[in-house]
Amino acid sequence: MAISSPQKRTDMKTGRRTPISLGPPAFLWVPALFVAVAMLLAPVYLVIRTASAGQDALSLFLRERTALVLVRTVALAISVTAATSAIAIPLAWLTVRTDLPLRKLWSVLTILPLVVPSYVGGFVLVAAFGPRGMLQHLLSGPFGIERLPEIYGFPGALLALTLFSYPYMLLNVRAALAGMDPALEEAARSLGRGPRSTFFHVTLQHLRPAAASGALLVALYTLSDFGAVSLLQFDSFTRQIYVQYQGSFDRTLAAVFSLVLVALTISVLFAEGRVRGKLRYYRSGVGTGRPPMVVSLGRWKWPALFFCGSIVLFSLFIPIAILSYWLVQGLLASIPLQAVWAAALHSALASGLAAIVTVTMALPVAILAVRYSGRLSSLLERISYIGFALPGIVIALSLVFFGIRFATPFYQTLGMLVFAYMVLFLPQAVGSVRSSVMQISPRLEEAARSLGHSPPSVLARITLPLIRNGLLGGAALVFLTVMKELPATLVLSPIGFDTLATEVWNATTEGLFAQAAMPALLLIAVSSGAIVLLLLQEKRAGRVER
Amino acid sequence: MVNIKNRMISEASVTPHPDASRSIETLISIKGVHKSFGSNTVISNLSLEVRQGEFLSLLGPSGCGKTTILRLIAGFERPDAGEIYVSGQLVAGDAAWQPPEKRGVGMVFQDYALFPHLTVAQNIAFGLHRFKSDARQRRVQEVMDLVGLSGLGNRYPYELSGGQQQRVALARALAPGPQLVLLDEPFSNLDTDLRAQIRPEVERILREAKTTAIFVTHDQEEAMDMGDRVGILYKGCLEQLGTPEEVYHWPATRFVADFVGQADFLSGKVAADTISTEIGDFVNVRNLPSGCMVEIMLRPDDVQLFPDTEEGPHIIARQFRGSENLYTVLLPSGKQIHSSQSSTEIIPIGTRVKIKVELNHVVAFTLAG
Numbered sequence: 001m002a003i004s005s006p007q008k009r010t011d012m013k014t015g016r017r018t019p020i021s022l023g024p025p026a027f028l029w030v031p032a033l034f035v036a037v038a039m040l041l042a043p044v045y046l047v048i049r050t051a052s053a054g055q056d057a058l059s060l061f062l063r064e065r066t067a068l069v070l071v072r073t074v075a076l077a078i079s080v081t082a083a084t085s086a087i088a089i090p091l092a093w094l095t096v097r098t099d100l101p102l103r104k105l106w107s108v109l110t111i112l113p114l115v116v117p118s119y120v121g122g123f124v125l126v127a128a129f130g131p132r133g134m135l136q137h138l139l140s141g142p143f144g145i146e147r148l149p150e151i152y153g154f155p156g157a158l159l160a161l162t163l164f165s166y167p168y169m170l171l172n173v174r175a176a177l178a179g180m181d182p183a184l185e186e187a188a189r190s191l192g193r194g195p196r197s198t199f200f201h202v203t204l205q206h207l208r209p210a211a212a213s214g215a216l217l218v219a220l221y222t223l224s225d226f227g228a229v230s231l232l233q234f235d236s237f238t239r240q241i242y243v244q245y246q247g248s249f250d251r252t253l254a255a256v257f258s259l260v261l262v263a264l265t266i267s268v269l270f271a272e273g274r275v276r277g278k279l280r281y282y283r284s285g286v287g288t289g290r291p292p293m294v295v296s297l298g299r300w301k302w303p304a305l306f307f308c309g310s311i312v313l314f315s316l317f318i319p320i321a322i323l324s325y326w327l328v329q330g331l332l333a334s335i336p337l338q339a340v341w342a343a344a345l346h347s348a349l350a351s352g353l354a355a356i357v358t359v360t361m362a363l364p365v366a367i368l369a370v371r372y373s374g375r376l377s378s379l380l381e382r383i384s385y386i387g388f389a390l391p392g393i394v395i396a397l398s399l400v401f402f403g404i405r406f407a408t409p410f411y412q413t414l415g416m417l418v419f420a421y422m423v424l425f426l427p428q429a430v431g432s433v434r435s436s437v438m439q440i441s442p443r444l445e446e447a448a449r450s451l452g453h454s455p456p457s458v459l460a461r462i463t464l465p466l467i468r469n470g471l472l473g474g475a476a477l478v479f480l481t482v483m484k485e486l487p488a489t490l491v492l493s494p495i496g497f498d499t500l501a502t503e504v505w506n507a508t509t510e511g512l513f514a515q516a517a518m519p520a521l522l523l524i525a526v527s528s529g530a531i532v533l534l535l536l537q538e539k540r541a542g543r544v545e546r
Numbered sequence: 547m548v549n550i551k552n553r554m555i556s557e558a559s560v561t562p563h564p565d566a567s568r569s570i571e572t573l574i575s576i577k578g579v580h581k582s583f584g585s586n587t588v589i590s591n592l593s594l595e596v597r598q599g600e601f602l603s604l605l606g607p608s609g610c611g612k613t614t615i616l617r618l619i620a621g622f623e624r625p626d627a628g629e630i631y632v633s634g635q636l637v638a639g640d641a642a643w644q645p646p647e648k649r650g651v652g653m654v655f656q657d658y659a660l661f662p663h664l665t666v667a668q669n670i671a672f673g674l675h676r677f678k679s680d681a682r683q684r685r686v687q688e689v690m691d692l693v694g695l696s697g698l699g700n701r702y703p704y705e706l707s708g709g710q711q712q713r714v715a716l717a718r719a720l721a722p723g724p725q726l727v728l729l730d731e732p733f734s735n736l737d738t739d740l741r742a743q744i745r746p747e748v749e750r751i752l753r754e755a756k757t758t759a760i761f762v763t764h765d766q767e768e769a770m771d772m773g774d775r776v777g778i779l780y781k782g783c784l785e786q787l788g789t790p791e792e793v794y795h796w797p798a799t800r801f802v803a804d805f806v807g808q809a810d811f812l813s814g815k816v817a818a819d820t821i822s823t824e825i826g827d828f829v830n831v832r833n834l835p836s837g838c839m840v841e842i843m844l845r846p847d848d849v850q851l852f853p854d855t856e857e858g859p860h861i862i863a864r865q866f867r868g869s870e871n872l873y874t875v876l877l878p879s880g881k882q883i884h885s886s887q888s889s890t891e892i893i894p895i896g897t898r899v900k901i902k903v904e905l906n907h908v909v910a911f912t913l914a915g
Binding site: 424441443444446447448449450451453454461462465466544 | 622623645646647648649650651652653655656659661662663672673675676698718719722789
């Protein structure tokens with residue numbers, strides 16, 4: 001028997017015949033090529049610009065200060081990851097495998113902090129515990145306390161990032177726990193292991209890959225985060241890049257910092273990919289479909305409830321209470337709201353444009369990846385994921401460099417901002433379009449061809465109508481994600497073009513908390529929509545893979 | 547792997563082809579086509595011709611490349627070597643390439659591939675985009691009447707039964723009036739009862755439409771029933787192309803003999819005018835050289851059993867098949883052969899029998915050596 005090539009093997013696995021012999025038509029690969037160039041433009045120029053600074057860049061790189069920022073950034077990432085694990089793993093176990101009272105309610109409430117954008121979280125902490133914050137305000141009168149412990153710096157950043165990013169880890173671990181075949185634990189019990197031994201030697205071992213994958217996600221989130229660390233004035237790379245960009249004429253240091261940060265995020269992504277690959281190995285098949293064994297908590301019920309309650313209190317109820325407090329303060333002081341409406345309009349305009357452009361660009365990439373699988377199209381697809389690997393502040397900075405040097409008329413226009421959004425959020429759109437293209441049988445397109453329709457006509461009359469929901473879903477997702485984007489908006493938006501996100505930022509940095517409350521609440525609403533969409537999409541993608 | 551083909555030696559090649567006398571125009575001509583995916587060869591050196599108005603069925607085990615042949619003719623795959631002509635025009639080869647939409651070849655897919663966002667009428671009208679609006683409507687109505695779907699034009703595919711979906715697929719392929727319709731395992735998605743009911747109807751529709759048809763199946767009954775000629779494929783090679791009767795009675799290769807119908811192979815040795823085997827002598831029709839070792843093909847209906855003897859081989863199994871019983875007889879050499887007898891009489895297991903073979907034609911394959 002002849003040994004088939006890897007290409008053919010994957011084809012047989014998915015049961016799809018891909019007509020690889022017939023090359024993709026020009027109306028697909030030309031725009032896809034354009035997308036690839038667009039994605040690579042700014043990051044490549046960042047490297048070139050840094051390299052051309054030569055000796056200067058090297059000496060900046062070797063400076064003690066760079067090492068200091070690196071150590072701070074890594075320390076924050078590790079601490080946040082450890083703290084989220086300590087919260088998320090027990091929460092996952094309690095909400096999936098025990099008889100915790102109101103289990104369903106807790107499992108929803110503990111996921112919800114996901115909807116708080118990190119800079120809104122930062123704002124909440126500053127507005128509550130900062131020098132001019134709510135607590136200070138309440139305490140200074142009756143108690144005469146003039147100074148609270150410092151919220152700025154490492155503790156604040158750690159608290160904000162932990163409280164609002166632990167759900168990423170929780171989702172991962174919970175899925176692994178719920179998907180675990182109960183037969184594994186039953187087998188351990190039948191082999192003479194007690195419940196405790198089974199938990200440590202079987203259950204926890206089973207969770208390891210999911211927890212590792214979740215940990216790397218949280219680490220990536222922390223490394224790329226700009227809003228929380230900046231508002232809480234912790235000098236990690238993202239904040240330093242912004243400070244250097246704003247404050248100095250020579251922006252070489254900002255470029256050097258960017259490259260080091262990119263090296264960090266790429267190594268985390270790489271590690272994440274490896275763990276994720278293994279995860280598949282651990283996950284047992286369809287399984288028996290039986291619900292997993294439920295552990296009776298007994299008198300441990302109360303500490304468990306206290307634990308869940310305090311997490312939800314700090315990550316959900318207190319932030320909303322604080323936001324509401326400042327909203328009411330603002331309304332009482334009748335702060336003008338026109339600025340908020342103008343910002344909301346700007347946000348909607350930029351997000352709408354970004355959604356249309358991004359999904360249009362994602363279409364050829366996704367169709368090529370699904371229908372014409374090959375080395376070139378998978379390279380193309382990988383390039384489109386650049387936005388996922390690079391922090392928003394880095395892409396923004398690269399575009400500033402590129403814009404000033406090569407595209408001056410384009411610099412500081414809405415077009416440039418939308419372009420940045422496309423680079424950042426193309427992966428989301430490609431993922432969404434891709435999963436809906438995968439649901440269409442290639443036979444449908446072939447049937448249309450055999451009925452006398454040319455490839456563009458087939459795209460217009462068969463493919464597009466059938467993936468309409470995927471396109472709309474992708475556009476909605478990009479729309480909502482762009483709404484809450486901060487760093488690129490801050491750096492690239494045209495002068496006077498304030499959005500909800502920059503409004504929160506400006507008001508917080510100036511200590512005008514009442515003014516920040518309204519846009520912050522609006523953003524939480526928008527963000528909730530995005531999360532719901534994302535979860536729905538993951539569900540659908542899961543079905544397709546199966 | 548060594549693959550020795552036992553070429554057939556019988557009178558088949560001297561029998562004139564039933565259709566050969568009539569000279570009918572060739573519609574499809576495939577010349578020396580090769581196709582491989584990666585290092586996996588799917589079609590090797592395939593040549594065949596299909597005449598105008600003919601029904602050709604391609605039969606073979608799964609993975610023999612039969613679907614790939616259809617996809618090559620339709621233009622969904624490009625041959626690595628060789629040429630394909632439709633109505634004398636080169637559509638695929640080194641010198642030319644015509645995309646599927648230019649070939650005028652209709653296709654009915656295994657899973658029908660009905661467009662889920664279009665109604666039945668819109669599905670059927672899909673290939674009529676060059677027609678004027680009123681002509682298109684008339685044609686849709688005509689085809690719907692032909693396949694018996696009148697009144698269902700406004701339904702969506704998911705509102706139809708499997709059999710109705712199949713007819714829509716057929717109607718859609720026929721609507722533009724293609725010279726050729728390709729059908730890929732057209733009945734495999736229907737359950738057995740429905741299949742028997744729909745098959746003659748599909749045949750009637752295709753004959754009425756006066757179209758040429760090539761269809762692919764792994765069901766030999768289907769292939770024999772529907773095809774004017776049957777092509778037997780094995781590992782990407784065309785083993786035999788002939789009428790159903792030829793393929794059954796005069797199989798060209800040992801594979802065809804085994805694959806089409808049931809057969810036992812009894813070894814024998816050629817001695818002058820006869821081929822002698824352990825159950826008797828057969829006529830050496832093809833004048834094989836003396837001393838040559840061969841295998842003789844025995845169909846169960848060629849083998850007669852006569853019980854009530856004291857000696858000889860005995861029956862070791864009986865399989866009840868409704869109108870007939872299939873007996874397994876153990877020969878002294880240890881070889882087993884099968885015989886089908888009317889089911890009105892039962893010969894008990896263990897009974898010793900006398901074997902009589904009545905062959906109208908002796909099919910023998912030389913043994914590999």
